[in-house]
Amino acid sequence: MTAMTAPQTLGSLELLVLLAVLRLRDGAYAVSVRDAIAERTQSDPSRGAVSVTLDRLDRKGFLRSRLGDPTAERGGKAKRLYTLATPGRQALHATLEGTQAMLQGLPHEVAQAVRP
Amino acid sequence: MRPSRVFVLLALRGVPRHLRASAHGDLLEQHGGARDALAIALYFQAEPYRAGIDRRNVLLLMLAAAGVLWIVPMAVQSLMAQAAVFEDAFSRAVLLLWGMPNVLAAVACGLFVGRASLLPQHADAARLHLVLVLVPVAALAAPGTAQAMLAAGLMAAATWLGFQNRQASSDRPEPA
Numbered sequence: 001m002t003a004m005t006a007p008q009t010l011g012s013l014e015l016l017v018l019l020a021v022l023r024l025r026d027g028a029y030a031v032s033v034r035d036a037i038a039e040r041t042q043s044d045p046s047r048g049a050v051s052v053t054l055d056r057l058d059r060k061g062f063l064r065s066r067l068g069d070p071t072a073e074r075g076g077k078a079k080r081l082y083t084l085a086t087p088g089r090q091a092l093h094a095t096l097e098g099t100q101a102m103l104q105g106l107p108h109e110v111a112q113a114v115r116p
Numbered sequence: 117m118r119p120s121r122v123f124v125l126l127a128l129r130g131v132p133r134h135l136r137a138s139a140h141g142d143l144l145e146q147h148g149g150a151r152d153a154l155a156i157a158l159y160f161q162a163e164p165y166r167a168g169i170d171r172r173n174v175l176l177l178m179l180a181a182a183g184v185l186w187i188v189p190m191a192v193q194s195l196m197a198q199a200a201v202f203e204d205a206f207s208r209a210v211l212l213l214w215g216m217p218n219v220l221a222a223v224a225c226g227l228f229v230g231r232a233s234l235l236p237q238h239a240d241a242a243r244l245h246l247v248l249v250l251v252p253v254a255a256l257a258a259p260g261t262a263q264a265m266l267a268a269g270l271m272a273a274a275t276w277l278g279f280q281n282r283q284a285s286s287d288r289p290e291p292a
Contacts, residue, residue: 030142047142047152048159055135056163059238067138077141 008060008087010095016041017053018092021063021082029068029079030054054082062088123150130157132238164239173234174242180232181250184225185257189217222254222267223274230278240279247275 010018020036021028034050037043057063068079084092103111124143127150131139143153164170192214213220229250235243254271255264 030139031145046155046159047146047148048156051131051135051139051142051156052159052163055132055160055238070141073145074141075144077137077144079141080135080138 008091008094009098010091013045013049013053014057014062015092015095016045017050017057018062018084018088021054021088022084022092026081026083028082031079033082054080057088058082060087061085062091120150124148124153126150127153127157130154130241131160132240135160161241161245164235164242170235170239170242174239174246177229177232177234177243178246178249180234181225181229181246182253184228185221185250185254188221188224189257192217192220216258216263216266218254218258219263219267219270222258222271225250225254226271226274226276227278230275230280231282232278233282243275243279247272 016037017033020033023036024032030047030051033054034045034047037045037050054063054065058065062085063082064085065080065082068081070076070078103114106114124140128136128140128143139153139156142148143156146152164174195214226247229243229246232243251268251271255268258264258267
């Protein structure tokens with residue numbers, strides 16, 4: 001039997017954070033990512049959870065981070081801006097593909113029950 | 117400096133150094149207070165325990181550190197006779213220190229935990245938690261109040277020294 005190296009899949013908050021970063025393009029940082037998730041999912045992820053997830057994805061190489069310009073409303077502190085990296089794109093693809101594969105072929109009534 | 121700002125800065129000590137300034141900026145932008153800063157810090161403090169490999173490394177480091185606390189006093193006692201053959205001031209000072217094997221063990225353990233590369237930088241919070249557990253253990257293992265206090269203080273200092281040394285070799289500080 002040959003060993004298969006499957007691409008890494010994402011946890012639920014990791015998936016939401018990567019999608020938010022993708023949506024925000026160059027303006028993704030902890031505050032905007034949290035706002036984007038809250039706005040689209042009607043949920044209220046905590047600041048800590050979003051910041052920790054962004055840092056974890058950065059460490060995994062799924063995101064790239066850089067410092068923006070300091071602004072007065074932030075007390076002269078720079079934003080840490082995030083962009084999607086290629087491994088992140090692959091993980092996003094693998095996770096969404098896995099979800100699609102699991103949904104495919106579900107009996108109609110079951111599929112209806114989970115449809116948003 | 118206003119007390120609330122002091123609390124925010126104190127709470128942000130729990131956030132990794134390379135993210136501290138941007139996390140502070142995020143809080144200011146959202147008009148967050150000390151409670152919000154503490155919530156963020158607590159999330160970062162819990163992060164090492166979320167990944168299986170980090171959890172395993174924390175456990176391994178704790179066992180190894182406990183091993184140092186146990187083995188060093190035995191090793192020191194077995195070497196005591198050799199140190200006692202000299203009568204000069206240095207040998208007497210060594211002997212005095214050698215007479216407190218638990219204090220020496222606490223120092224060795226502190227240096228080991230502070231410097232250990234078993235825990236990656238993002239798991240440094242767990243390193244601090246380990247020290248908080250090991251300091252009372254080292255103090256309880258030492259005979260007498262004076263040695264217990266010495267063991268606790270020197271262990272904390274040794275950990276700090278070891279940690280500074282580790283940071284100097286693998287740090288990526290963020291400009292403010």
